[in-house]
Amino acid sequence: MKQFCSIAEILELYEQYGNEFYSEEITQTSHALQCATLAQESGATDELVVAALLHDVGHLIDLAQHGSDTTAFESDAKHESIGAQSLAKLFSSGVTAPIALHVDAKRWLCATNLLYHDSLSRASAASLILQGGPMTSDEQLRFRSHPQSGFAVKLRNWDDNGKALEPPELNFKKFAPVLERVCLK
Numbered sequence: 001m002k003q004f005c006s007i008a009e010i011l012e013l014y015e016q017y018g019n020e021f022y023s024e025e026i027t028q029t030s031h032a033l034q035c036a037t038l039a040q041e042s043g044a045t046d047e048l049v050v051a052a053l054l055h056d057v058g059h060l061i062d063l064a065q066h067g068s069d070t071t072a073f074e075s076d077a078k079h080e081s082i083g084a085q086s087l088a089k090l091f092s093s094g095v096t097a098p099i100a101l102h103v104d105a106k107r108w109l110c111a112t113n114l115l116y117h118d119s120l121s122r123a124s125a126a127s128l129i130l131q132g133g134p135m136t137s138d139e140q141l142r143f144r145s146h147p148q149s150g151f152a153v154k155l156r157n158w159d160d161n162g163k164a165l166e167p168p169e170l171n172f173k174k175f176a177p178v179l180e181r182v183c184l185k
């Protein structure tokens with residue numbers, strides 16, 4: 001199980017694999033930067049900005065370990081748990097819990113908001129099935145009882161909106177100071 005021990009290691013991973021495609025149209029780094037920028041623009045805490053930036057780090061870990069032949073869009077790779085666990089030495093649950101819950105947040109939103117369900121991108125609709133589909137009522141209750149579920153839903157909204165084809169010119173390292181501020185080490 002991958003465990004990051006420094007911010008430099010995370011920056012290195014995005015440097016190496018961030019140009020791989022997140023979807024048919026945008027790269028992992030573009031998506032991460034757009035989500036973190038949306039979080040910042042909405043006045044989110046540094047912890048949530050870092051959660052938005054790194055919420056798909058599990059995909060990059062998968063790319064580093066298995067290459068780009070298989071992706072999370074083709075199999076349920078549990079990228080949200082792999083990502084959250086990989087960051088546990090460096091960040092508190094204020095960062096890792098919304099990451100761990102961002103797929104559940106999508107399943108919750110799909111169960112409670114038909115418009116949301118219909119607005120999913122093609123890739124997101126395809127992965128929903130592999131992720132378990134919309135939540136059952138029991139699952140919804142369990143999800144909402146988690147203290148970080150509200151933050152996970154916020155993260156999910158930035159995730160869904162951080163897919164513009166022509167994002168602003170941004171460098172991943174621009175967020176290094178925020179990562180350093182939130183880091184536990």
Ligand SMILES: [Fe+2]
Nearest residue numbers: 031055056159
């Ligand atoms: Fe995402």
